[in-house]
Structure formats: structure tokens, C-alpha cells
Amino acid sequence: MSARIARISGSVVTCDHAELFAMGERAAVGHVGLVGEVIRLTAEYCYIQVYEDTTNLQAGEPVAPTQTPLMVELGPGLLTTIYDGIQRPLDVLREQSGAFILRGAEAKALSRDRQWLFEPLQEVGADLSGGALLGQVQETSAIVHKILVPPLVCGHLLKIANKGEYRLHEPIALVRKDNGQEQELYLYHHWPVRQKRPVNKRLTPDIPLITGQRIIDTLFPLAKGGTAAMPGGFGTGKTVTQHNLAKWCDADVIVYIGCGERGNEMTGVLSDFPKLADPRTGHPLIERTVMIANTSNMPVSAREASIYTGITIAEYFRDQGLDVALMADSTSRWAEALREISGRLEEMPAEEGFPAYLPTRTAEFYERAGKVQTLAGDSGSVTSIGAISPPGGDFSEPVTLHTQRFVRAYWVLDKALANARFFPAIHPLESYSEYGAELVSWWMQMSTHWQRDREELFNLLMEADELKGIVRIMGEDGLSDHQRRVLLAERVTKEGFLRQSAFNANDRYASPKKQAYLLQVIMQQVRALLGDTGTIEDARERFQLDGLIRLKDEIASDDADGILKWQDAP
Amino acid sequence: MSESLKEKRSDPIIYTQLECIEGPLVALLASLSGIGFGEAVQIVDRAGNVRHGRVALLDDKRVTIEVFQGTAGLAMGGERTRFLGRPITLNLDVSIIGRRLNGMGEPIDGGPPLAGEAREISGTVINPTARSYPDEFIQTGITGIDVMNALVRGQKLPIFSSSGLPHDRLAIQIAQQAKIRPDLSAAVGTGTSSEQELVVVFAAIGVKHDVAVRFSEEISGRTVSFLNLADDPVMERLLTPRMALTAAEYLAFDLGLHVLVILTDMTVYGEALREVATARGDVPSRKGYPGYLYSDLASIYERAGQIKGKKGSITQLPILTMPNNDITHPIADLTGYITEGQIVLSRDLSRQGLYPPLELLPSLSRLMGDGVGEGLTYADHMPLMEQLYAAYARAEEVRMMTRIVGEEDLSEIDRCYLRFAQLLEQRFLAQGFSEDRSIEQSLEMGWRCLGSLPAKELTRLSQDEIEQHRSMWEGADDVKAFTQEEDTGRE
Numbered sequence A: 001m002s003a004r005i006a007r008i009s010g011s012v013v014t015c016d017h018a019e020l021f022a023m024g025e026r027a028a029v030g031h032v033g034l035v036g037e038v039i040r041l042t043a044e045y046c047y048i049q050v051y052e053d054t055t056n057l058q059a060g061e062p063v064a065p066t067q068t069p070l071m072v073e074l075g076p077g078l079l080t081t082i083y084d085g086i087q088r089p090l091d092v093l094r095e096q097s098g099a100f101i102l103r104g105a106e107a108k109a110l111s112r113d114r115q116w117l118f119e120p121l122q123e124v125g126a127d128l129s130g131g132a133l134l135g136q137v138q139e140t141s142a143i144v145h146k147i148l149v150p151p152l153v154c155g156h157l158l159k160i161a162n163k164g165e166y167r168l169h170e171p172i173a174l175v176r177k178d179n180g181q182e183q184e185l186y187l188y189h190h191w192p193v194r195q196k197r198p199v200n201k202r203l204t205p206d207i208p209l210i211t212g213q214r215i216i217d218t219l220f221p222l223a224k225g226g227t228a229a230m231p232g233g234f235g236t237g238k239t240v241t242q243h244n245l246a247k248w249c250d251a252d253v254i255v256y257i258g259c260g261e262r263g264n265e266m267t268g269v270l271s272d273f274p275k276l277a278d279p280r281t282g283h284p285l286i287e288r289t290v291m292i293a294n295t296s297n298m299p300v301s302a303r304e305a306s307i308y309t310g311i312t313i314a315e316y317f318r319d320q321g322l323d324v325a326l327m328a329d330s331t332s333r334w335a336e337a338l339r340e341i342s343g344r345l346e347e348m349p350a351e352e353g354f355p356a357y358l359p360t361r362t363a364e365f366y367e368r369a370g371k372v373q374t375l376a377g378d379s380g381s382v383t384s385i386g387a388i389s390p391p392g393g394d395f396s397e398p399v400t401l402h403t404q405r406f407v408r409a410y411w412v413l414d415k416a417l418a419n420a421r422f423f424p425a426i427h428p429l430e431s432y433s434e435y436g437a438e439l440v441s442w443w444m445q446m447s448t449h450w451q452r453d454r455e456e457l458f459n460l461l462m463e464a465d466e467l468k469g470i471v472r473i474m475g476e477d478g479l480s481d482h483q484r485r486v487l488l489a490e491r492v493t494k495e496g497f498l499r500q501s502a503f504n505a506n507d508r509y510a511s512p513k514k515q516a517y518l519l520q521v522i523m524q525q526v527r528a529l530l531g532d533t534g535t536i537e538d539a540r541e542r543f544q545l546d547g548l549i550r551l552k553d554e555i556a557s558d559d560a561d562g563i564l565k566w567q568d569a570p
Numbered sequence B: 001m002s003e004s005l006k007e008k009r010s011d012p013i014i015y016t017q018l019e020c021i022e023g024p025l026v027a028l029l030a031s032l033s034g035i036g037f038g039e040a041v042q043i044v045d046r047a048g049n050v051r052h053g054r055v056a057l058l059d060d061k062r063v064t065i066e067v068f069q070g071t072a073g074l075a076m077g078g079e080r081t082r083f084l085g086r087p088i089t090l091n092l093d094v095s096i097i098g099r100r101l102n103g104m105g106e107p108i109d110g111g112p113p114l115a116g117e118a119r120e121i122s123g124t125v126i127n128p129t130a131r132s133y134p135d136e137f138i139q140t141g142i143t144g145i146d147v148m149n150a151l152v153r154g155q156k157l158p159i160f161s162s163s164g165l166p167h168d169r170l171a172i173q174i175a176q177q178a179k180i181r182p183d184l185s186a187a188v189g190t191g192t193s194s195e196q197e198l199v200v201v202f203a204a205i206g207v208k209h210d211v212a213v214r215f216s217e218e219i220s221g222r223t224v225s226f227l228n229l230a231d232d233p234v235m236e237r238l239l240t241p242r243m244a245l246t247a248a249e250y251l252a253f254d255l256g257l258h259v260l261v262i263l264t265d266m267t268v269y270g271e272a273l274r275e276v277a278t279a280r281g282d283v284p285s286r287k288g289y290p291g292y293l294y295s296d297l298a299s300i301y302e303r304a305g306q307i308k309g310k311k312g313s314i315t316q317l318p319i320l321t322m323p324n325n326d327i328t329h330p331i332a333d334l335t336g337y338i339t340e341g342q343i344v345l346s347r348d349l350s351r352q353g354l355y356p357p358l359e360l361l362p363s364l365s366r367l368m369g370d371g372v373g374e375g376l377t378y379a380d381h382m383p384l385m386e387q388l389y390a391a392y393a394r395a396e397e398v399r400m401m402t403r404i405v406g407e408e409d410l411s412e413i414d415r416c417y418l419r420f421a422q423l424l425e426q427r428f429l430a431q432g433f434s435e436d437r438s439i440e441q442s443l444e445m446g447w448r449c450l451g452s453l454p455a456k457e458l459t460r461l462s463q464d465e466i467e468q469h470r471s472m473w474e475g476a477d478d479v480k481a482f483t484q485e486e487d488t489g490r491e
Ligand SMILES: Nc1ncnc2c1ncn2[C@@H]1O[C@H](COP(=O)(O)OP(=O)(O)O)[C@@H](O)[C@H]1O
Pocket: A232, A233, A234, A235, A236, A237, A238, A239, A240, A241, A423, A424, A425, A500, A501, A502, A503, B337, B364, B365, B366, B367, B369
């Protein structure tokens, strides 16, 4: 008795013998065995979303259950690798079939040939529970990969391998579980992508994730273990910002998900990251990065899965006590994949064709971020940053609105700023972060002026915004001299502090020190300017405002002390 | 097993009973084995005409087929349906260069049927690890593009236009003038000039007859055309761009040629997709377009690029007309989300008689940052572009304000910005239909425009960059003349 395909509608395939399948089970569809996942069961039929193109599939072809849910492989070899949405390694696929991805391609996520130098850190006889440390592997020059007991396993350690080279399928430990059964442990294990990995407890995110981007770190900061979303129309800088964060933020491990976006952008990551050095450790950035590329033209169900594949990998590194940052570009494409599959299931749509469970799924995804105490008692974090691509740049659409409810930092990308090539085009008045207050004390160690400078900057931006409203109606003539100075001061802070080009080698990354000093110096000049009584025409010269604006481009983070020389300017 | 099954099926299956005909879809009631999803179908109607179709939905009781030539005239009985045992394909060999074909890839130039290997037109995904990142500057000879939104080889850069604007003119000019400048960059492979020459693949999607004629007359040299004209079957439009890109992939990645693909009009394509989606009963999202419009467009636009170890490249220049000039219209919007920038045309500038009427602020080339600069074009290229953009954006603000408060109340600086914008539009942007400017000329014009602003305004430039180029605008006669002209004009 076996199941046969009864119906094919794009990426959704229906087969008979529904009793053979379980919800969420992975299925092999058709003679070529395309990967699919069971998403609905009725008395008669089983509905499967297929992670590959279904062209050529025929009614009557077999469908086989596999008894396992959709899983990822977790172990050494993840870093530096680029996967598709269901964790097939793209470089291996390329070796197998060339430049184009063929259907039904198969490859193990982690290499079985590669040998890893395992160093045991437990003694035989230890009683271990899930998440406990077994040993470690230096995976890349940047990261020591801790080998842990898989979360749901616990028992008495009967054997542990000596220090030496092992491949993934060679056991490195043997435990006797409480029920008396013995289980071999390996350098890797499997985990179902839709299930969050357990932790001891959640902690409050109170340490900033330094991104090296001034407008983010200073005005709208993110904490390690926090969540952020970045809505913006096309061309407003979502991808460049995500790339900037992936390059320069001070997480230990980066999981970068290209979800339904351009192939070339992932190629760009692949070619840039090996060449760039991590500003903290000096190691090539690629050594701390895992990439997931399910580009816009790849099958839409695998796009839906790519987010879960990514977050599961992120949790796995978090469980090793590391700080992980995950970027998903773009979560709108993930939501659209949900919508497309829901449509093929003929579900009742809620808003704009999206299924009613969109908010729940969105919340579930962002809930998997957080700072935690791991099962082993260490602290680790997953910071999630999602880009949102609102249709027509309209932020009142469902994906933007629902996401806004579940994240605590919200960076609004503004079309007008982007059009004027003012980058990052993060709108300084519409964006916000709820982490600001929690991170003040950290910043005060950098500069005792920080809190005051930051508040004054905010006030200046708001005051200038009001004045601009007046100017638009009455022209500059309607303004007092002081008000004009406010506008000038605002321009200086925007051009001199908030603007930061991804293409300027001196400024694409700004260390916390550079940020704090620059803010201090600029706000000091601004205060002097605002308190000035001379004519506004020569204020520019007297306060050397042009030089102040160029300071950020001329002084790199290494020389941040040089910025303070400006303090003594007139 | 399915593969062998197909091989065995040398005789196409023929049935005679249609169960239902609705819009562009027909359904056959039959429990058919051996029929694949997406398989190509031919329906022979009673008059003996062959129509082409594709399996759109498949279940164990019936097969639904979308018919590309429409269903008008089809009746429930008497039609013969042939399943071809394969998806829709296009035959390809080197003789395709120079051919003129209809939107389904059938010759309309009186020549022989296409020969060569049959390729599936839906294409396969390029593995991102196999792509080679596009970074070779293409000089189009158009200043507003080369300086401000440079095109690079392997890029997909659409033109966002509206009816009545000269997008065809512009696309033709780009096709005629586009060239790689090996003298500028060590990175560009040294090929002979014929190897560097572009092959143009032109896909007309529901455009008017005269537009198609114009393209075929004016783009000389090696061209392949796929023409689905306004009065051709609507459904065929879904195939036309895919036919063109299948040909382009063959030319680029099998023959190693550099291919420029012009697709016009993608809005018409989107409308055809909506028509079919509605007939299928797909859940609509915005403006009645199906939710999968994004993925569908991506399956076209992503077929651009370069592949490691292969000589050729595919550069795409899709054209779309924004209904009502609305850049948030779903087709323009999703295109902008998928492609690597956009060149936007402005009705205002066009009304003023300015050609090419490039609307700079919403235009963008995402690949420019990697394709210009030291060793690619010139070190001052990016800073100049950024400064011009910043100044032009400021000028637009001033213009907006002027509309309300009048020019009298403007500050001296604001007046400078107005003059700058005029200069930029009239001298830098405006050029002749066949005026082919080198990048050197174009950059120089850009620097001269900056001469109308006080140097202290130029904060996007470093002090050094200003000093290096000061001579350019100080001695620039045309700037002075222009500025004076303006001043007297106002008095
Ligand atoms: N921080 C930045 N510095 C300099 N240029 C930027 C920056 N952010 C964006 N850009 C420019 O804007 C363009 C579009 O950005 P991108 O991130 O691709 O937009 P989105 O992903 O929102 O569509 C880029 O190609 C680049 O030229």
C-alpha cells in the first residue's frame, strides 16, 4: 500500500492514503523524490508543500513518508557554508551539477569526508544532561565549536573519544540513558527546524549589539538578544544595511538569510566576506558566517522554510554560549511564500490574501530571538533583524504592521532620504528603539557626555523638523536668526554624524569610541553655534562646520582619539 | 521511471472530449497517466489550426490546460489534444542570430523552422555560488546614466516610463552605443572588439506594430527578435520573455557572447498574467494581481548575470510603462524590488522638451558602487555622483519652496541651487538622440555643473577632490555664459 499523487497545483501536491502521513512530516514526492513537507491532512488526502519545482511531476507517481520532520544538521562545517532554504550546500550542488541547480539534487548539509580535530572535555563516568559540554573543535580560525550533548538526551557517559581527528559519522561518545539504553553521540546531531531549542531561562538583553552604524548604535540601538525590523521601499537601503550589520556587528556568529531576494547579492556576500576582516578579531568575516540563500527565483516553499533553517542554526550556536546575529532579507518574501501556499490550499484569506495565521507565525519567529541562559548554564543570545519590503512603500500593510508589534527596535527607511543619496536612510524621527534606556550605562563608560549629547541631538532634530514645516509655507524669511541657526545645526549633525557611507573605507564601520567622540565634538560645536550672536553667514567659517562634517570620513576608528583634538577649536 | 516513460511515449496522446472551456482554460475529463505538470499541449481545432497550451493543473480526474492562443472558437467536441511529453521548449543553435520570431518562438521572417537542441523555456536557477559578481562598467554614452546610474555588464536595469515618453528611443540609443572600455580597466578581459560586441535579444510583449518595426530597423548588427504584438494572443505574452531569455542564455553561456536583452512592455506582461490568474480563480492580492506576481517576475529578471568560468553575459533592459505615472503600481513596484535599480523617466522634463528626460532622484543603479571608481572608471566617479545627487535633491527642495513663497524671498545660496539644477538638466542631462559621450566628457560636465555652487557647499567631496577639480569650473566658459544668461533672464 503506497500513496500516489492525486493532484498537482504548483508547489502543492496532494496524494491519497492520508493515514500514512503525519503533520509536518517530510515526504519524498514522485519518482525523483522531491523533498516535501506535509502541511494538511484530511480523511482522504494528504497535502504536501514541495521544496522544488514540480514541473514534469505526474499524477499517479508515488509519495513516500519518511517518519521524520523537516530537520537540519547541526555540527562543525556550518561556518563559511552557503545553503539553500532546506540546507542543501550550494557549493556541493555546484560540484555535482554545474552552474544551474537541477531538480531532485541531493547533498548532505555537513561533509562526511572532512576530519575535525576533537578535543574531549569530559571524563568517563560523568552524568550529563542535554546541552552539556562534551568537547570542542576549532572550526575556523574565528570560532571554537563546542560539541554538546543534544538537548533531549541525558545519561551516564560510558565512553568518550580521545583527542584526535574524527569525521562526522564516527561516534565520539557513548552514553547510557536513564531507561538503560545506550546511545552513541557524534560531532553533529539533527534538529527539527520548526521546533525551538530548549534553554534554561531567558535573560534581559542589556548589552548593546554594536553595529558600527552611528544612527543605529547611538539613536536606535539594538541589544544582544534583541529584535529589530527595518521596513523600506525598494532601493532605500535594506540590503546594504543588513550587509553592513553582518559585516561589522560584534556578534560571534552571523547567520545571513537571503530570503527571496537577488542571487547577485548572495554572490556579493560570498565574494566580499572572505576579503574583509572582523574589526575586533582580525579574522576574515566569512569565518564566522553561515549563509542561507533562497533567492527570489528558487522554489517558494523552500523560501518559507529558509527562515526556520536559519533560526535553528542560530539557536544551535547560541547554545554554545555564543552571541549570534541573524539577518533575514526579506521577511516580506517569507510572508508572501506563506500566502502563496495558503492560496494553493484554498484557505480563507484574511488581509490582502495573507492567511489568518500570519501574525502568529511572525511572533513565533521573533520569539526565537533572545538572550538566554543555555542548558549548560552559559549565557548566549540570538539577535534577529528582519527587513520588510512593503508593497508600494506603504507601511500600513499587514506584514509591516504585524512585525512592528513583535520587535523592539524599528528602523524606518525613508524614500526621500534614499533619493537624495543620504545613507543610511533611516528616518531619525519615525524610527525608535526600546533598548535605548537599558543601554545607557554601557555607553556612559565610553563618554560621560553621551546621554546628554544624545538627548540634545534628538531635541535638535525635532525642533528643526518643526521649523522646516514653517519654511515650507513662509520661506526662510519667516525665521528668526536663532531659528536659522537651528536649521544649520541640524544639517551639520545630519551630514556630519548621521550620514555614513558604506563605500567609505574610513567610515563604513565606526567603533563605539569614534561614535561617542564624534557625537561629543559635534554637539559641543552645535551648542556654541546655537548660543552665538554673530551673523549666520559667517558662522560656517567661524565654527569650521565644513571641517566638522568631513571629520567622519577623514578619521578612521583606529584614530578615534584624533577627533577630540577638535574640542579645542574656537 | 518517469523519464523512461516519457521516452517510450513517442506517440502523443490524443483525446477528443473537452469537459469545460472557461476564459483561457480548458479542462479534459480523463484519468490520464503519464502526463506531467507543466507539459506542453497542442490542441487542433475543427478548422485544423493548431493552438498551443500547457498543463496548468493536474489531478487524478482531470487535466486543466491554459491555451496560449485563447479559447475563442474552441468547442466541446471534435478537438484533438496532443500531449507532447515535455515542457515548452525552444530549438537553439547558432543560426538563431538574425532571426525574427513570433512570441511563441515560431519564425515569422519566412525562414526555415528553428533547428538545434530543444531547451525548456522556463529556465533553471543559477546557483548563487556559480554567479560572478557584475563589475564591468558599460559606457552607454548617456551622461545621466553613465555618471549617475552606471550600467554594468550582467545587470538587470529596467526603464520605468509612461505612455508617450521616449523610452523606446532611449533603449535603442543604449543598444546602439553601449560598449565596454577595455582601456579603462585592467579587470576587463581583453577580447577582440567583435567578441566585445553586444548581441541584442529583443522581446516585444504586446507592443504596437510600429514600435516593433522601429526596434528592428534601428538596432543594427546581431539581433534576435521575439515579437508578440498588441493584436497577438494575450496568453502568448507569458511565453515571450521566457523564449527570449532562453535564447539569450544559449548565446551567452553556450556561445560565450555578451547579450543585451530588451523586454518591452513588462506592464503588458503583468496584465496577461493577471488575466490568466483570474481565470484560474487564484486569490488576488494588490490590484487584482496574483500573490505570486513577485516570484513570477523574479523568474524572468533573475535570468540575467554572469557565470564563473563562462565568457558571455546577459544584461537586461526591461521597459515598463507605469499606469497613471504611478511608481507604486504593483508591476513597477515589484520590478523595483527585484531588479538592480531602475531608470525613471519624467513627464515634466519631457514636456520641457528635454531628452533623455531622466528623473534622477528615484533612479538608481545598485551595482554602480562595484562597477565604477579607481581601476574601473575613475576615482572621482562615485564622489561626484554623490555630490551631484545631494545638490540636486537640495535644489528640488528649493524649487518646491519657490512654488509657494516665490523666488524673491530666496537666500543667495538657494538661488545658486536653482541655477545648479537648471545647468544640470540643460547641459548635463540633455543630449542628442545619437550623441555618444565618453565617460570622460560626461564626468567633466558633471564637475562643471558643480561650479555653480560655492565650494563650501560641496561637503560630500573631500577638500582634495575640490582642489583637484577647481580648475574645471573656474575656466569653464559655458558655465559663466549660462549663469549670466540666467541672471539677465530674470531681471
Ligand atoms: N549605507 C549606505 N551607504 C552608501 N550607499 C548606500 C547605503 N545604503 C544603501 N545605499 C545605496 O542604495 C542602494 C540601494 O540599497 P539596497 O540596500 O539594495 O536597497 P533595498 O534592499 O532596500 O532595496 C545601494 O545600491 C547603494 O547604492
